Amino acid sequence: MKIPTTLKHKPVVVSENYEQVDGRYARNTDAKGLSLGLAQWNDRGKVDISAKVWRHTGEKWSRQSEELPMHRVLDLAILICRSNLYFQDAYRFPRMYDPDNTTIDRIGLQGDAMSVSVCAENPMIDNDIKLFAQALNDDGEMIGERLRILSRLLKEMGY
Numbered sequence: 001m002k003i004p005t006t007l008k009h010k011p012v013v014v015s016e017n018y019e020q021v022d023g024r025y026a027r028n029t030d031a032k033g034l035s036l037g038l039a040q041w042n043d044r045g046k047v048d049i050s051a052k053v054w055r056h057t058g059e060k061w062s063r064q065s066e067e068l069p070m071h072r073v074l075d076l077a078i079l080i081c082r083s084n085l086y087f088q089d090a091y092r093f094p095r096m097y098d099p100d101n102t103t104i105d106r107i108g109l110q111g112d113a114m115s116v117s118v119c120a121e122n123p124m125i126d127n128d129i130k131l132f133a134q135a136l137n138d139d140g141e142m143i144g145e146r147l148r149i150l151s152r153l154l155k156e157m158g159y
Helices: 068-089 126-136 138-158
Strands: 011-017 031-038 049-055 067-069 103-109 112-116
Touching: 049 068, 049 126, 067 068, 068 103, 068 112, 068 126, 126 138
Parallel strands: none
Antiparallel strands: 011 031, 031 049, 049 067, 103 112
């Protein structure tokens, strides 16, 4: 499905067949495309770039399409990677986390640090963390494939 070019987000690089590769939702998703382009919130004289997931209801482009600044997409990737690494050893804790120390990591960014921790405020955390870990394990092959590709591309870029 062709991504619209007449809306506020101006696509520059697109993946118009995303519904074919949308993880467990492949071939049965409303996420029809991804794009990198000029952000819809740009003001005169200011240019930000963003990533967008384009959703289509079957009749029209959905207002639930998401647009994120590029740095937030990368921050989410960092959060995914750090969480995945944490869950490789979470079995060491009887509850899959230490209730007395819920901090997983502090990752230095821009002179400060992004905190990564188990959400102890979630009243169902003991159950939810087990469900999360199981889903992460169940999707391990699919996530691993994407992480290997990301690793290869980062290496090709010199990182």
